[in-house]
Amino acid sequence: MNLGVRLSGIELRNPFLLASGVLGETGESMLRVWNAGAGGVVTKSIGLSPREGYPNPVIVVLPHGLLNAMGLPGPGIEEFAEEVRTAVEGGAVVIGSVFGAGPDEFARLARRMEEYGVSAVELNLSCPHARGYGMEVGIDPEMVREIVEAVKSAVGIPVWAKLTPNVADIRPIVEAASGADAIVLMNTLRAMAIDIRARRPVLSNVFGGYSGPAVKPVGVRLVYEAYEVTDKPIIGVGGVTTGEDVAEYLMAGASAVQVGSAVYYRGVEVFRLLAIELSHIMEEEGFSTVQEMVGLAHG
Amino acid sequence: MHRCVRIEDVRREARDVVSILFRDPCIALPGQFYMVWLPGHEEVPMSVSFTGMLKGITVRAVGPTTRALHSLEADDRLWIRGPYGRCYSIRGSRPLVVAGGTGIASLAPLVEEHPGDVLTLLGARTSEDLFFVERLRASSEVWVSTDDGSEGHAGPVTDLLERAVEEHEPDIVYTCGPEAMMVKVYAFASERDIAVEASLERYMKCGIGICDSCSVSGYRVCRDGPVFSDELTEIYEFGRFRRDPSGRRVPI
Numbered sequence: 001m002n003l004g005v006r007l008s009g010i011e012l013r014n015p016f017l018l019a020s021g022v023l024g025e026t027g028e029s030m031l032r033v034w035n036a037g038a039g040g041v042v043t044k045s046i047g048l049s050p051r052e053g054y055p056n057p058v059i060v061v062l063p064h065g066l067l068n069a070m071g072l073p074g075p076g077i078e079e080f081a082e083e084v085r086t087a088v089e090g091g092a093v094v095i096g097s098v099f100g101a102g103p104d105e106f107a108r109l110a111r112r113m114e115e116y117g118v119s120a121v122e123l124n125l126s127c128p129h130a131r132g133y134g135m136e137v138g139i140d141p142e143m144v145r146e147i148v149e150a151v152k153s154a155v156g157i158p159v160w161a162k163l164t165p166n167v168a169d170i171r172p173i174v175e176a177a178s179g180a181d182a183i184v185l186m187n188t189l190r191a192m193a194i195d196i197r198a199r200r201p202v203l204s205n206v207f208g209g210y211s212g213p214a215v216k217p218v219g220v221r222l223v224y225e226a227y228e229v230t231d232k233p234i235i236g237v238g239g240v241t242t243g244e245d246v247a248e249y250l251m252a253g254a255s256a257v258q259v260g261s262a263v264y265y266r267g268v269e270v271f272r273l274l275a276i277e278l279s280h281i282m283e284e285e286g287f288s289t290v291q292e293m294v295g296l297a298h299g
Numbered sequence: 300m301h302r303c304v305r306i307e308d309v310r311r312e313a314r315d316v317v318s319i320l321f322r323d324p325c326i327a328l329p330g331q332f333y334m335v336w337l338p339g340h341e342e343v344p345m346s347v348s349f350t351g352m353l354k355g356i357t358v359r360a361v362g363p364t365t366r367a368l369h370s371l372e373a374d375d376r377l378w379i380r381g382p383y384g385r386c387y388s389i390r391g392s393r394p395l396v397v398a399g400g401t402g403i404a405s406l407a408p409l410v411e412e413h414p415g416d417v418l419t420l421l422g423a424r425t426s427e428d429l430f431f432v433e434r435l436r437a438s439s440e441v442w443v444s445t446d447d448g449s450e451g452h453a454g455p456v457t458d459l460l461e462r463a464v465e466e467h468e469p470d471i472v473y474t475c476g477p478e479a480m481m482v483k484v485y486a487f488a489s490e491r492d493i494a495v496e497a498s499l500e501r502y503m504k505c506g507i508g509i510c511d512s513c514s515v516s517g518y519r520v521c522r523d524g525p526v527f528s529d530e531l532t533e534i535y536e537f538g539r540f541r542r543d544p545s546g547r548r549v550p551i
């Protein structure tokens with residue numbers, strides 16, 4: 001079965017990309033995920049300078065999902081050059097994710113990523129748990145519009161805007177981000193966990209982002225809503241674990257998906273498994289291309 | 300979520316090393332590790348050093364978190380998740396175990412569980428840093444070395460390799476300890492076509508294979524390891540680089 005898709009001008013061998021922040025901090029890991037069958041790999045979100053992230057605990061394994069507050073650790077954009085090059089030279093389709101405090105910073109970071117040879121740049125407008133970044137940026141439609149415009153005029157490669165689910169209404173944000181070449185929905189849901197025996201929050205940052213199977217219905221809803229207000233391709237993220245999840249996101253309006261937490265649930269092999277599972281569904285349901293399924297649920 | 304366990308016993312093993320024993324119904328295999336959390340402190344990886352009905356970790360005090368763990372007593376509570384990672388495989392009939400410093404914590408239960416004829420080489424800085432010697436003697440032959448010569452051979456434990464290989468004729472080598480030592484052990488055994496299993500240590504955050512913090516040349520120490528064998532030929536960072544908490548490469 002041909003699973004290829006064309007997304008914001010990029011040809012992908014399949015619609016399953018590695019989501020940002022999961023095994024995307026080192027070049028060799030990105031290459032490994034690529035070799036395991038991903039259609040592309042999104043890097044960890046990178047900022048201007050090195051950050052250690054929050055102290056442990058930074059992850060809580062819950063019955064139906066994962067809660068994390070890594071605190072955007074990363075080597076900073078200069079040192080990250082080597083990691084991107086390793087992945088690009090190994091043949092991977094790499095999407096560079098960046099986060100910054102405002103339009104200028106986003107534009108500077110995106111330009112560096114372009115120099116490193118990424119196929120597209122993804123703007124993390126949505127990280128819900130790094131103080132001063134993400135959440136504050138992505139809930140403000142004006143700010144979103146300014147950042148997207150600044151980056152669009154700074155680079156020649158496609159620009160993807162990744163949005164936060166932590167807003168009352170996603171539609172004005174999607175409209176504000178529609179200057180981008182694709183809309184990525186969604187980042188993690190703001191959440192927390194308390195250890196009752198310790199009588200305190202588990203995460204050192206108190207709040208974190210919820211991901212995994214539990215959040216899929218929220219992601220599907222956001223993609224569905226976004227599809228009604230934008231003509232730009234949408235990339236669905238949140239809880240994608242099986243081929244059925246992929247098909248559901250496609251029918252909601254996504255042209256591709258990203259896979260994060262499922263790397264924990266099913267291992268790096270998840271990309272190969274998704275390809276098999278989606279192929280079976282397409283055969284059973286009589287689809288010959290992925291594109292045919294996009295937006296079907298809208299009638 | 301973490302499991303909250305009650306500590307049954309705390310044993311002083313050496314100058315700055317204690318074992319903390321607790322009851323945990325999960326199966327733990329030699330080479331695996333727990334993520335251990337004492338609320339108010341950082342969560343840190345610790346090898347499983349006792350794998351029976353009573354599970355245990357053996358902690359060297361090197362910084363704030365490990366010092367906090369040293370203040371624990373029987374009846375206190377401890378928060379754990381895991382055990383995680385790949386264990387040592389039980390193979391060969393004449394295993395050679397080479398441990399440096401705290402590395403013996405992860406190897407001790409392997410020595411106990413391995414059905415073969417085990418020779419253990421145990422290196423430490425001084426006699427006051429040595430621990431588990433009696434425990435190991437119960438199930439293997441043990442040769443000791445100390446850097447200052449206060450017990451056993453005077454010098455690095457790798458000095459004992461030549462004679463160990465000659466006299467014991469091992470068919471598998473297991474090693475855990477300072478990386479420079481493990482690199483020597485690996486080179487020595489590989490030259491003689493003896494298989495090696497080495498347990499690596501890297502900065503861990505998630506412990507479950509998603510954050511990339513502990514990765515070495517595309518392998519995750521927390522999930523693909525910490526015990527590596529054939530992969531070692533591909534892990535060119537082995538003995539050369541580690542990464543700090545921000546993911547920057549630092550020479551070892």
Ligand SMILES: Cc1cc2nc3c(=O)[nH]c(=O)nc-3n(C[C@H](O)[C@H](O)[C@H](O)COP(=O)(O)OP(=O)(O)OC[C@H]3O[C@@H](n4cnc5c(N)ncnc54)[C@H](O)[C@@H]3O)c2cc1C
Nearest residue numbers: 343344345346357358359362363364365404500501502503
């Ligand atoms: C798989 C694995 C098994 C381990 N098993 C044992 C064991 O059985 N006994 C034992 O005493 N120690 C073990 N360690 C090392 C132990 O985790 C560190 O000594 C401990 O985290 C130090 O914390 P600290 O706050 O006391 O010291 P710090 O002053 O914070 O650090 C001292 C050293 O420990 C390292 N370290 C700190 N935090 C971490 C972390 N989250 N992950 C990895 N390294 C860290 C630092 O890089 C530094 O080199 C193991 C480490 C790993 C990765």
Ligand SMILES: Cc1cc2nc3c(=O)[nH]c(=O)nc-3n(C[C@H](O)[C@H](O)[C@H](O)COP(=O)(O)O)c2cc1C
Nearest residue numbers: 019020021045124186187211212238239259260261
């Ligand atoms: C450990 C972890 C780290 C993450 N780091 C980032 C990040 O740096 N940038 C980002 O845009 N999203 C980050 N995310 C969010 C994911 O990219 C994704 O949007 C979210 O986890 C939902 O997808 P999933 O359910 O498939 O995991 C992270 C998620 C996890 C679990």
Ligand code: FES
Nearest residue numbers: 504506510511521
């Ligand atoms: S500690 Fe996160 S991948 Fe190993």
